[in-house]
Amino acid sequence: MTTSSSTISEKSERFQNSYLLQAWLVIGLALFFGIALTGIQIALSSRIETNKKKETMEKVPEIILGANHAQNQAATDKSLKIEQRSITVDKNNRKKVYTVFETRYPDGKPAGWVAKASGQGYADKIELLFGVDPGATKLTGLFILEQKETPGLGNKITDQHWRDQFILKPTGRMLKVVKGGAKGPYEIDAITGATISSKSVTTIINKTLADIQKQLASLAANPKEDNQ
Amino acid sequence: MADQPTAYERFIQGILPENPVYRQVLGLCPTLAVTNSMNAALTMAGAVAFVLLCANIVTSLIRNLLRPHLRIVIFTLTIATFVTIADRFLAAYMYQMSKTLGPYIPLIIVNCLIICRCEVCASKQSVWTAASDAAGQSIGYALALSSIAGIREILGTGMLFGFRLLPEIWPDWVIMVLPPGAFITLGLLLGAANWIQIVQSKKTDNN
Known part of the structure; x- marks a missing residue:
């Protein structure tokens, strides 16, 4: 009994320590911010281009x-x-x-x-x-x-x-x-x-x-x- | 958490007692670089205020999910996102100003002031406290930038916001709007701030 429970807790500890699990917030935030920035870029890029063109002219x-x-x-x-x-x-x-x-x-x-x-x-x-x-x-x-x-x-x-x-x-x-x-x-x-x-x-x-x-x-x- | 300052205290402290530039001496790169005109200084202060407020609120919202060894990554990620948003907005709606400020807007990412507020306040306290902290620090930063920019622009060009303040015979001290002027002005103002601090603490000691 004791051996099996220890392996389970070991497993769960290893799971807890996995890099991906620890970094889930970083990965999630990066994805979310990436999508948000894409939206901003799409919304504003035409305006920025017009500004540049106007300056060139x-x-x-x-x-x-x-x-x-x-x-x-x-x-x-x-x-x-x-x-x-x-x-x-x-x-x-x-x-x-x-x-x-x-x-x-x-x-x-x-x-x-x-x-x-x-x-x-x-x-x-x-x-x-x-x-x-x-x-x-x-x-x-x-x-x-x-x-x-x-x-x-x-x-x-x-x-x-x-x-x-x-x-x-x-x-x-x-x-x-x-x-x-x-x-x-x-x-x-x-x-x-x-x-x-x-x-x-x-x-x-x-x-x-x-x-x-x-x-x-x-x-x-x-x-x-x-x-x- | 009883020893943490309240929202009101955070707000008041940011303006003068813990002024980002004069007391904490943080965020000096833009302080020196973009204070040769009032317009540029105020735009920079506005951009910093936007980034600081957003970063503080987001950090405070996720403060219970932060892992100690990953927190700096998350702060930087958050700050970089909002700096990029600010940069794009300036390029779209204030194109000339965005060219004047040039690389200093993207460089807000490495402004220690913001990461310091995330670390000291937002990652430990509620959203409301973090937002008041951001507001106080932003006002303090704007005051610091505009005090330096005001002195440099008036002495350097005799004008402020394009209006002539000093008489025409004023020989414009061009050095004030050049980089050395930034160091001279900041040095003198920092010295004055420290001197006031010493005088005040002596007074309280004597009482």
């Missing part, structure tokens, strides 16, 4: 014309016409689609292109917009849409002062990040303590430009051929 003229000029133009109701396009590039047999915005002055003259690009930063994905002139020969501006770089160091890539050095950089060669003061026309000054973040941004621009520069230039030269 607001920033496109600033990237092409510069912030002050864009505000003046918006005030005089002569704002740029913006048209969204996608450019497909074959790269090592893999298709890559870029979103670009074609901008025109109110009289129909092309003002330039703004391309959306993203890539790996130091901490997480960096998403940015950069502008080029109609012939895609020089940069007109840069804006960081999304980044999660280290606060105080890497997140300085969003500083206007740092972004402004990209303005009027020629697109003929790859831009290069240097430390301690950029001198040449293809050089970008690194942020102190955030060389990787600076390089990430520059690499994203270099790669994207290498992919789409020719297409942009030919689109600008023959605007009729772009309907395919």
Whole structure:
């Protein structure tokens, strides 16, 4: 009798000590919270996307014309016409689609292109917009849409002062990040303590430009051929 | 449980006697980082209040089911859920503010203030007490953040909420809205809080 009861209590003790049983509350809560968060994400994601899109549309003229000029133009109701396009590039047999915005002055003259690009930063994905002139020969501006770089160091890539050095950089060669003061026309000054973040941004621009520069230039030269 | 403070005591203690920033010196990362403007500080205080209230209520509801060695996991899980909700809501309805605050909203997850309240109060006391505790601590945190943000914004820009408070000839102390300003302001205010504490305790000793 005593032996059988002891095995039963041993069994129940082992059952009590099983990890899964101990953690039932953690597992249950995780499932419940997961479902709740899915609901929130579904309910709010469209609104968040609209916010992002609106910001992109607001920033496109600033990237092409510069912030002050864009505000003046918006005030005089002569704002740029913006048209969204996608450019497909074959790269090592893999298709890559870029979103670009074609901008025109109110009289129909092309003002330039703004391309959306993203890539790996130091901490997480960096998403940015950069502008080029109609012939895609020089940069007109840069804006960081999304980044999660280290606060105080890497997140300085969003500083206007740092972004402004990209303005009027020629697109003929790859831009290069240097430390301690950029001198040449293809050089970008690194942020102190955030060389990787600076390089990430520059690499994203270099790669994207290498992919789409020719297409942009030919689109600008023959605007009729772009309907395919 | 007779020695535990009542709901009213919890509420009052959170505001000044056990102020999260000035007395407990908790949650300093957002205190230093987002107090360069009043708007950002109040949004941060609101987000923390929401997370603290929800986390305290949920923890208090399940307090009898908690296992000692699994409680921190559950606190973190609960806090992370509500922080994500707050983050998504800010991105949907206050997009510019959510970009200004950036990573500091997700970083509420590791704000010691909240996990401390779950541990000290919510995992031991009733829902009503936990909720009053959260309310008191949130008010205390909002007071602390806005006192620092107010000083920094006024001295740094001469304005508060976009209204000019100091005369135009005020030379804006830009350093106050930069990171060093946060340390200077917090240090001086903490010192003042400690000094008041010492003076008060001396008075009671003399009586």
